[in-house]
Amino acid sequence: MAERSKPKVAVWKFASCDGCQLSLLDCEDELLAVAEEIQIANFPEASREVIEGPYDVSLVEGSVTTPHDRERIQMVRKSSKVLITIGACATAGGIQALRNFKDVKDFINTVYANPEFIDTLDQSTPIADHVKVDFELRGCPINKMQLVEVINAFLNSRKPNTPPHSTCIDCKLEGNVCVMVAQGTPCLGPVTHTGCGALCPTYNRGCYGCFGPKETPNTNSLSSWLKQSGANDDQMMRAFRGFNAWSEPFRKESESHD
Amino acid sequence: MNAPVLIDTIGLGQLIKLLQKKGYQVMGPTVRDEAIVYDTLDSINDLPQGWTDEQEAGHYRIKKRDDNAYFGYVVGPHSWKKYLHPPRRRLWRAEQKDGEVDIIPESAESTRFAFLGVRSCELHAITIQDEVFIKGPHVDNDYRLRRENALIIAVNCTQSAPTCFCVSMNTGPKAESGYDLVLTEILENNIHHFLVQAGSEKGLELLGELDPRPAKESDISKAEKGIEQAAQQMSRSMKTDGIKELLFENLEHPRWDEVAERCLSCANCTMVCPTCFCSTVEDVTDITGDHAERWQRWDSCFTMDFSYLHGGSVRSSTKSRYRQWMTHKLASWIDQFGSSGCVGCGRCVTWCPVGIDITEEVRAIENAGSKTSTPSQGGKE
Numbered sequence A: 001m002a003e004r005s006k007p008k009v010a011v012w013k014f015a016s017c018d019g020c021q022l023s024l025l026d027c028e029d030e031l032l033a034v035a036e037e038i039q040i041a042n043f044p045e046a047s048r049e050v051i052e053g054p055y056d057v058s059l060v061e062g063s064v065t066t067p068h069d070r071e072r073i074q075m076v077r078k079s080s081k082v083l084i085t086i087g088a089c090a091t092a093g094g095i096q097a098l099r100n101f102k103d104v105k106d107f108i109n110t111v112y113a114n115p116e117f118i119d120t121l122d123q124s125t126p127i128a129d130h131v132k133v134d135f136e137l138r139g140c141p142i143n144k145m146q147l148v149e150v151i152n153a154f155l156n157s158r159k160p161n162t163p164p165h166s167t168c169i170d171c172k173l174e175g176n177v178c179v180m181v182a183q184g185t186p187c188l189g190p191v192t193h194t195g196c197g198a199l200c201p202t203y204n205r206g207c208y209g210c211f212g213p214k215e216t217p218n219t220n221s222l223s224s225w226l227k228q229s230g231a232n233d234d235q236m237m238r239a240f241r242g243f244n245a246w247s248e249p250f251r252k253e254s255e256s257h258d
Numbered sequence B: 001m002n003a004p005v006l007i008d009t010i011g012l013g014q015l016i017k018l019l020q021k022k023g024y025q026v027m028g029p030t031v032r033d034e035a036i037v038y039d040t041l042d043s044i045n046d047l048p049q050g051w052t053d054e055q056e057a058g059h060y061r062i063k064k065r066d067d068n069a070y071f072g073y074v075v076g077p078h079s080w081k082k083y084l085h086p087p088r089r090r091l092w093r094a095e096q097k098d099g100e101v102d103i104i105p106e107s108a109e110s111t112r113f114a115f116l117g118v119r120s121c122e123l124h125a126i127t128i129q130d131e132v133f134i135k136g137p138h139v140d141n142d143y144r145l146r147r148e149n150a151l152i153i154a155v156n157c158t159q160s161a162p163t164c165f166c167v168s169m170n171t172g173p174k175a176e177s178g179y180d181l182v183l184t185e186i187l188e189n190n191i192h193h194f195l196v197q198a199g200s201e202k203g204l205e206l207l208g209e210l211d212p213r214p215a216k217e218s219d220i221s222k223a224e225k226g227i228e229q230a231a232q233q234m235s236r237s238m239k240t241d242g243i244k245e246l247l248f249e250n251l252e253h254p255r256w257d258e259v260a261e262r263c264l265s266c267a268n269c270t271m272v273c274p275t276c277f278c279s280t281v282e283d284v285t286d287i288t289g290d291h292a293e294r295w296q297r298w299d300s301c302f303t304m305d306f307s308y309l310h311g312g313s314v315r316s317s318t319k320s321r322y323r324q325w326m327t328h329k330l331a332s333w334i335d336q337f338g339s340s341g342c343v344g345c346g347r348c349v350t351w352c353p354v355g356i357d358i359t360e361e362v363r364a365i366e367n368a369g370s371k372t373s374t375p376s377q378g379g380k381e
């Protein structure tokens, strides 16, 4: 094909477990092909080499939890043409957003011997609350094949195939038997954004909602059904208070059972 | 095609072997993941002998029967659509080399399927999909090939589930046509017989190789009684007289808002429905951009992308999406393909995670409709 210049890609970490950026390293077979086509400009997990910005693409992992990060994300945005957030921390605030439901000072006083050294924000928030985000890739962790797909689509100037519909559709494409209907196992699939290939239902478990709310989620109807089938408010509150607890539809739903 | 004959379990086992010998991949019911699904059958031992299913809106459980019937279940989560119109299929590939683009069409699938255990409603569903994929102006050749190669061994239902409503849809429980062979299971004191009739030359030929016994009058009446029992058990129904007019005259009925409060727009109903045929295409490339593929995959009118025109989705509310599904199945399908798009199999009722029941939704509109308009169903206002 016609020579194209190698885009400069940077990977940034905010408050997160590193799992999502490690997905990129986990793409063994595809990684070499990816590395041929892009210039990795800043990827501390993979290499110490740092190439100066501006960057064509920034992949941002993690949520904003400290005053320092709040400043840093502005710098990342300024030096990036395209900013893509990856994973539940970056797109929804992550599991650490559980702090948002309580007073963070209480946690700090309980956990740290010297709370005065801790400089943190009251809330863990997604990147899109702070800067403009061009594309959000969901998941906790993200699906590495979807990450390759997003990079691939960007390189080839096409739309990535990361549909926002329910996990149920992919569950059915896989030929799974619905665990909710056939076994009475609670499953968040009908309100959850697809992306994992319905991994848990494929192994006979209910969906935990790792990819966050799907388009037009009806969490209320699902909760009512599950409660009719024997779940209590505490269980429903916990079901929606996972990695995507701070995404608005899940947050509202969990609060209604609090 | 022939006078009914009888085979026993040995005959049934031989039938499977015979089909395999003839080069068919035999697909049929088997127990997996706490359900009776359709999968490859190696032998008669793979059949769900002694199992049945318990179904209600949003509820399915397999249960042990107190006899050892082979076909003592109804319909499960899968339908034959997954073989004839597979969930994902590559349509073509393209390679780019030295500035030239080469398009490589997919070679047509040559798998020869033999479907064992096809129920009457499913025969009707296959006929409906034939209408969509073969009879219209745009023939899906891949589907046509699979369909022409497929051999169908139907089984008459001798029991029905509370979610079935084929009687009211005129689609069962007795298989009337569209099969190569049809079996009715007769089980007495745990002794098995299958009443067999051929529906095609191919079926007749197969039967000839099985060495069946002639059936007695009493065998035939036992089989008929079984089918009659399935019809008698059926508690659900849908009133189809004037249904098209009823739905079209009630497009702004408040019931659509009510069902939208419950509907998850999860698309399970369209995925399990044996007649829903919608698909979308996804283009993929490899990283270099030298290799591209176009894939087809099942889609549903419950997604936003389905009605995406430039600038947004035409059906953004769940109300409009549920209404699309139901009015297409039960009303506009009639104009489009000459029959209802529903065969009364009850899958959308059972496999809806929140138990939404299409028959109940029709009834709600019908009842409320008759309050505000003339008493006759679908009457003009």
Ligand code: SF4
Residues within 6 Å of the ligand: A167, A168, A169, A171, A172, A176, A177, A178, A179, A180, A181, A187, A188, A189, A190, A198, A201, A206, A207, B268, B353
């Ligand atoms: S198992 Fe879960 S994801 Fe799969 S169809 Fe059922 S509700 Fe949906």
Ligand code: SF4
Residues within 6 Å of the ligand: B269, B272, B273, B274, B275, B329, B341, B342, B343, B344, B345, B346, B347, B348, B349, B358
């Ligand atoms: S609409 Fe429901 S009952 Fe009718 S054919 Fe489809 S799945 Fe079966």
Ligand code: SF4
Residues within 6 Å of the ligand: B270, B275, B276, B277, B278, B299, B300, B301, B302, B324, B325, B326, B328, B329
């Ligand atoms: S009901 Fe929806 S998914 Fe099914 S055939 Fe009609 S438009 Fe397609």
Ligand code: SF4
Residues within 6 Å of the ligand: B262, B263, B264, B265, B266, B267, B268, B269, B270, B302, B351, B352, B353, B354, B355, B356
């Ligand atoms: S009717 Fe049921 S299965 Fe269909 S989209 Fe709505 S909730 Fe899902």
